[in-house]
Amino acid sequence: MHDLTPVTALGFAEPRVDRFDRLTITENDGLALASVAARMGRETECHAVLKNLLGAVPQVGKAVLHDPEAGFWMGPEQWMLGAPRTTHELLAEQLGALFGDAASVTEQSGAWVCFDVTGPAMPDLSERVCAVPIRRMIAGDAQRTVIHHLGCYVLRRQAQDHIRILGPRASAASLHHALLEAAEAIS
Known part of the structure; x- marks a missing residue:
């Protein structure tokens, strides 16, 4: 039997945290993710679930930040759902x-890397790495964009200085x- 040790998307035993003067970039390895696609003719049932x-169906360009x-x-008719891995490790099955x-x-947990970017310089970093209108975005806004030639999602979280970036795990580094x-350039 193999003695396997789980690692984060960046290859460490623990999620990496990078702190700058007015910014923190945290690898968030604690998310369980699953995609949901309504089946043709069953959209109403899917929306009801x-x-x-979540309390609402996420609309175009939006997230429902439910807990x-x-x-x-x-x-x-497609959504990404996430929850804490500690309580929802089998999210897709559930x-x-x-x-x-x-x-x-x-199941999508192993396909994506997640970075939480927080701090007062978050809008400056966002403007350097992608074309989302970060200063007009409010909590619950979600945009697909390109960061460093990678298809990513940027979600504006509840805190005014917090965004969550989801990108392809294979390109986490x-x-x-x-x-x-970008963080070094604005520090």
Whole structure:
């Protein structure tokens, strides 16, 4: 039997935290993620489950920042749902049971890296790395964008100085490098 040790997307035993004068970049390894796609003709049922779970169906360009589950719109009749991994390690399986035949649910936890960017310089960093209108975004706004040639999602969180960036896990080091370079440039 192999003695395997889990590592974060950046390859460490613990999530990495990088602190700058007015900014902190934290690798958030504590999310369970699953995508949900409504099946044709079952959209109403899918929406009912989403509303029951999150309190609302995430609309275009929006996230529902519900606790413990949250979700954001990814495309027509498609959403990404997330929750703390400590309590929802089997999120996709749990969602599959809730949605039944109304939606296709796919495990996404291992496909994405998540970085939480916080601090008063967060808008400055965001403007350097991507084209989202960060100064006009409010809590619950979600945008797909490109950061360092990578398709990413930027979610404006409740705190005024907090964004969450989801990017492809296979390119975690490249995305992290781009965030660090931008942070160093504004420090």
